[in-house]
Amino acid sequence: MHDIVLLVGMVVADIAILTVWWFLGSRLVPAEQAPASANGETEKGVRTLHKVLTYVCFFLLAGLIIECVAMFPAILVRFGWS
C-alpha cells in the first residue's frame, strides 16, 4: 500500500510537470507562426509587462554593477593578496 501511494504520487507529479511544460510550450509560439497578439507590443497588457520587467531588470543590473565594483576591492581589503 505504501508503495502504491508513492507510485501514484509520482505519476501525478509527472503528469503535472508535463502539463506545465505543455502549457508553456503552447504559449511560446515560434515567430513565423505567432498569432497577431504575440507581436502586439502595443497591447496594454504586454506594455505593462515590459514596463515591470524593465524596472526589475534595471534593479538587478544596478545590483550586478555594485557587485562588480565592490567585490575585488572588498577581497583585497579583507584578505589581501594570496
Next chain:
Amino acid sequence: MVIKDSLQAADATPDVAEQKSRWVEPADGWLAAGVLLCGTMLLGPFGAIPLIIGLVKLRRSVKAGTNVRPWAATVIGTFCMIDGMINFLPWSMDTFAHNTVLGETFITGYGRFFDGAFYLNYNSEALGGVANHAEKMWQFLAVFILMPMRTVSAWAFLQMKTWGLHFMKISGWLYLFLWVGYTMAMSQDFSVRMANSELGLGWWLFNLFYLSPMFVLPYLYTVDKRQWNR
C-alpha cells in the same frame, strides 16, 4: 552565411554601406566598454564609469526620441550581457588561471566571502582550481557553452540582430537549467560550502541577481520581433 553576405553586399550601394553605423546607438561603445571592464570583476570599479555614461546617454536619447532601440531592450540586453560576462570571465579564471596570484586571490577571496568550495582544498585536484566535483562540472558547462553564448547573444540582441534575439531565448532556457541545477548543488553541499564562508547565507541574496531568465524570457517572447532585423 557566405551566400547571405554576398547577396547583401551585391544589393547595397556604396552610399548606403558608408552610412551604416557601427553601433545601433552612438553610445553603445560606452556600453560595451563598461560591460567588458565590469565583467572582468577585477577592473569593475573602472567599468562602472563608462557603463553609467553609456546608460545616461541612451536614456537621454530615449527621452529626446532619437533612439532606435527600445529602452527596455537596452536595459535587458545590458543586464544579460554583464551577467554573462561576470559568470564567464571569473569562472574561466578558475579554469585556466587558477595558479596565478591574481586568479587565486580573487577566487579564494570570493570563496571565503560566499562559498567555501572556492578556497577549501583549492588547486588540489587534477584540473586545478576549485576542488568540488559538482562545481567543476557546472564551471565547464558555463565556461565552454552557456556564458560565452549568453554574452555574445546579448550583444547581438543589443545590436538588433535577428540571431541575437533567437540566441537570447536559447541561452535563457539554458541559463534557467543551470540556475536550478547550481542552486540544488549549492544547497545539497551547504555544510561544506556556504557554512564554510563568512557570508554564507548572503549567497541567497547574492543569487537573486542571477535570476535573469525568469525576467528576460517573458520579454523575449512578447517583444515585437520585427525590430530585430539587422
